[in-house]
Amino acid sequence: MTKNNFWALCGDSQSADQPCSMTSRIGYLRYLLVLPFLAILPVVADSTKLTLQDAISKAISEDEWLASSLHREEALRALSQGATALPDPKVNLGLLNMPTDSFDFNQEAMTQLSFSISQTFPAGDTLRLMAEKYSVQGDQLPLERDNRRAILTMEVSKLWLTAYQYEQSIKLVLRNKKLFEQLHDVVESSYSSAYGAAKQQDLVRSELELIKLDHRLAELEQGKRSALFKLSQYIQSSSSVEASTPIGLAINSVESLSLSAAAMQIPPSEVLMRRLSQHPMVQMVEARSSIAQVDKALAEQKYEPQWGISLGYGYRGDDLSGNSRADLASLVASVSLPIFSSRNQDAQVKAAALKVEAIVSEKQLVLNELRSKYRTLSSDIELLQGRVELFQRQLIPSYEQSAQTTLNAYTSNDGFFTEVVQARIAILNAQIELLAIRVERLKRLSELNYVLASTAEEVSK
Structure with missing residues (x-):
């Protein structure tokens, strides 16, 4: 704020060339320090912003791996149709x-x-079993694509949320920078005034805080650009992600739109295991088990x-x-x-049978890992929500109260300008930390959504 605007707030009876009273100046100082923290309105996304849903949709639609998987499945289906033909x-x-x-x-x-x-x-049912093997291998690829989509959703969500955190932190710092610029103008005016109470060290400290905020903004901008460039590995369109791309929606809107895990209370073990058994990773293990069983049957045909x-x-x-x-x-x-080759055939059948047993054990390992992740993430989400509520209900109000106390002491010539600045910086740090906790909770939710992912067939049911 310029000095002319500052003098204008002193009252209509004062001119720009005549200093206003110390009471008016202090009242305006208090106004500058308190106003930015009265209400922080949510940022409304516009059509130019890269929203989370847009990022996920682009990443899935542009993923070359998914397109390659479709071609591999078509190839296996074709092999399955031709495998029953005689030589x-x-x-x-x-x-x-x-x-x-x-x-x-x-x-x-x-x-x-x-x-x-x-x-x-060919011996026995070799032809029919070969066709069945190609068919089962083809059935595995849609499960791999379901898992790939779930992974893309999780990874893109985490990168998007990282960029979102940096962008919102930049906005918080910019609000406070504007506050400190206005504060600097007031201190400078008070220092230059014959009636001012500001000291030279107050002026130097306000200038130092502005420099530190500029440095902080540069760090945050660097972090945002890094996150966006990492996001660009999933979004191939050159125009989709740029270093200056605005990231969509306020934090409340983000929480409401994407992350489907609603109930954090851990269900009974058998219910949870049934739910986790629909995960694409588990279904992929079952598909591999079916392939191994077909391989075992093929090995047994060599006895025929x-x-x-x-x-x-x-x-x-x-x-x-x-x-x-x-x-x-x-x-x-x-x-x-098959007389002299029986030893070799016995070994092949035994190896195929052991492979089936190994895959059965692997399925249980995957289920145990998913269950452990579910419990860990559920606990983390609950604890992070508790930290959010602690910040909102106690810490930030306490910081604001402390800031108001230091401001009152300073206006009464019973405190120091350094304490006022430190109190306001503490509020900024608390707001940025609260943002980080909320974003971290959303990242945990995105990971939990992956743990609870289901195949496309189960979703359609």
Whole structure:
């Protein structure tokens, strides 16, 4: 605030060239120090801001991994459709037993033109099981995409909230900087006035606080830019995230829009485990278990014989006397005898069975980890909410009361300007710390939402 504005508040009877009374100056000083803390209105998001939902939607829609996963699933579905086809038959055409002394086709009775076709049949249900394996592998990929979307939602939420925290901290510091600029003008005016009570050290201290606030703003801006650049790894559009991008919505609006974990009370163990069993990570383990069971069945098919059949026809020419010779037909069946390879087959079946058991144990480990995370995050969220309420109900009001007390003492020439400044800085620090606690709680909620994530199939139900 300029000096002219300051003098104008002294009263209509005072001119800009005539100093106002000390009482008026002190009253205005108190007004400057108290006014910014009377009400902090929520910041309303406009259409140009990158909201949390926008960031999540962009990250999911632009994720190359999800697009790649869709192509991999289509490839596995195609392999599943073609896996039941038999191997291609083999056709043989040959000239047999041609005499090398004359190369006369009719000289020897054994000479013939042979044509044969053969077909092999894989052992047991190998073809059906291979088709089933590709199908189960394809079923696993939608679960991986569900997990990827949940991870993207969590990671983008945390980065967005970090940038949001820096931006809101910048706004708090800017409000206080404006306050200290006005305070500096008042102290400077009081110091230069013949009737002023301000001391030179008060003027120096006010200038120092302005410099410190500028440095603090630079640090916060650096933190915000770093968070936005990290966010840009998930949002590929060059115009979506810039270093100066405003981050959406006030903190109350953020809490209301996204984070779906409502009940923090830990449910009974069996209810929680049923809920966690729908997590994509658990479903992915079950899909891997199904694949391992198919692999075990495939290994067992090697005990079954592999069949083959061959049909042949041999054409013979007339003998040397001109008499015709009978043509020849043949039918051959073949079967493999898994005798010498039984040791290898036993080992493969045993390994496949052990893999199934290992995946079953892995499922329980994933469930235990999710349950532990749920309990830890629920406890953290509850404790952080308690800290928020402590700040709102006790700490910040106490800081404000202390600031008012130091201001009253200073206006009564019974205190020091340094104490007034320190009290106001303490309020700013408390507000920034409260913001940090609330944002940290929201980050814990985003992590809890991931723990409670369900597959798309369960969500549709």
